[in-house]
Amino acid sequence: MNRTERLYALVDELRAIAPRPRTVDWLATRFAVSRRTVQRDLQALMATGVPVRAEAGRHGGWFIDRNATLPPINLTAPEALAVAAALAGAENATPFSAAGRGAMRKLAAALGESAIEEVRALTDRIHVLPSRTVPHVLAAVEQAVAQRRVVWIRYADAAGRESEREVEPGGLLAAEGSWYLIGWCRTRRAGRGFRLDRIRAAELRDEPAPDHAISRLDHDLAGRARHAESLRSLSGSR
Structure with missing residues (x-):
């Protein structure tokens, strides 16, 4: 299992038992890696906006807020391109478009290499002129x-x-x-x-x-x- 696969598996594991926590030791054993690797992976997930949290105490550990994230969504290549085009074409004046950049990064991370190249090629051909909306x-x-x-x-x-x-x-x-x-x-x-x-x-x-x-x-x-x-x-x- 490479790191990208492990990150997704970590999220799936924490979501499956939410709101209960998992300890770092348990996760390290589960994924056959060191405690340090698990800690680094969890910090990386937090940095990308995944709602994973640490809870101190005897019965503490790491957990995820199920209400703050969506379950995995499997998109076909045409569906991924449609979403990418909509995100790329969303100008700053489009309501709720501020979250689009983060969504685009997560979409790219979930795609295979060939699909990523298609998405990049498409978004490079979509340009939106600046808006007057404050x-x-x-x-x-x-x-x-x-x-x-x-x-x-x-x-x-x-x-x-x-x-x-x-x-x-x-x-x-x-x-x-x-x-x-x-x-x-x-x-x-x-x-x-x-x-x-x-x-x-x-x-x-x-x-x-x-x-x-x-x-x-x-x-x-x-x-x-x-x-x-x-x-x-x-x-x-x-």
């Missing part, structure tokens, strides 16, 4: 949607006129090449769509937001999204 704005919007919390924004309309809003987020919508925050605007007392690249500033509030369905908040944008999906379905059936 990074801290995107982070606040992501958290507002994920945690269902009210968010304050300073928004500029198509003419550049700015206004301040408090928004109860319903979700995110991609339409006609742009991303929108869809939510209930307390200022206008109506559902609205806010283009992310026109949000000049954003601050997350501590206040929980009511549950809103996108289709009920912005009929126009949601309708266009459904129309585009219908066209894709029709095209794919031909």
Whole structure:
């Protein structure tokens, strides 16, 4: 068993008995390596973001948080290329794209050499121009949607006129090449769509937001999204 195989096997072993721990001695015996090697492997896993933790004490050891990681996923070569293309094409203004770089590294680590070369060749041919979306704005919007919390924004309309809003987020919508925050605007007392690249500033509030369905908040944008999906379905059936 080489080191890469052992690292995956370590994660599988810890996940299988989670949340109970395994001692370093037990793992060293299990994988027929030294205690020092196991310690080094566990530290390497932590450095790559795998949620392995050490627990001190008589009954302590190393364990993994099953809620913080996914089980192994076996991708075919075409599926791996599809995921790689999506990650490579995710610009900085795409919601939740910040984690894409780490996902790309993990995807590459899980593939064979030939597949890795295909992924590298594909991603080298995908380029995304810089976005005007402010990074801290995107982070606040992501958290507002994920945690269902009210968010304050300073928004500029198509003419550049700015206004301040408090928004109860319903979700995110991609339409006609742009991303929108869809939510209930307390200022206008109506559902609205806010283009992310026109949000000049954003601050997350501590206040929980009511549950809103996108289709009920912005009929126009949601309708266009459904129309585009219908066209894709029709095209794919031909």
